[in-house]
Amino acid sequence: xxxxxxxxxxxxxxxxxxxxxxxxxxxxxxxxxxxxxxxxxxxxxxxxxxxxxxxxxxxxxxxxxxxxxxxxxxxxxxxxxxxxxxxxxxxxxxxxxxxxxxxxxxxxx
Ligand code: 2BA
Numbered sequence: 001x002x003x004x005x006x007x008x009x010x011x012x013x014x015x016x017x018x019x020x021x022x023x024x025x026x027x028x029x030x031x032x033x034x035x036x037x038x039x040x041x042x043x044x045x046x047x048x049x050x051x052x053x054x055x056x057x058x059x060x061x062x063x064x065x066x067x068x069x070x071x072x073x074x075x076x077x078x079x080x081x082x083x084x085x086x087x088x089x090x091x092x093x094x095x096x097x098x099x100x101x102x103x104x105x106x107x108x109x
Pocket of ligand 1: 007033034035036037038039041091092093094095096097
């Protein structure tokens with residue numbers, strides 16, 4: 001068995017959950033925060049059999065869009081606030097960041 005951990009954007013979650021449940025696959029949705037943007041995103045835990053991994057990763061790929069976002073980097077601690085000119089930069093977020101982990105044990109007790 002494998003555990004798919006997928007960090008997705010909040011906007012894509014409902015569609016992804018609907019697709020997974022349509023295929024009879026279980027998933028858990030966790031509220032999370034991106035370390036760089038410090039904005040909310042969603043981490044999905046999806047336990048599947050080995051032979052379902054590719055199908056689920058493909059589903060994530062089809063469902064999760066890439067979006068551009070403008071961020072204003074924070075001033076460095078050493079930088080004087082008077083000399084800090086905020087310059088927004090554009091980052092591209094998503095589709096999804098996906099990890100596939102081996103599961104040593106699985107039980108519903
Ligand atoms: P965030 O950490 O908020 O990152 C949002 C987007 O900002 C990233 O999109 C990337 O395009 C950009 N970014 C991240 N770190 C950067 C940096 N040091 N310099 C410039 N740009 C940077 P994604 O790569 O699509 O990542 C989306 C979210 O997936 C991340 O949100 C984070 O929550 C998660 N993630 C990405 N890589 C990860 C990893 N190696 N381990 C755990 N979570 C990860």
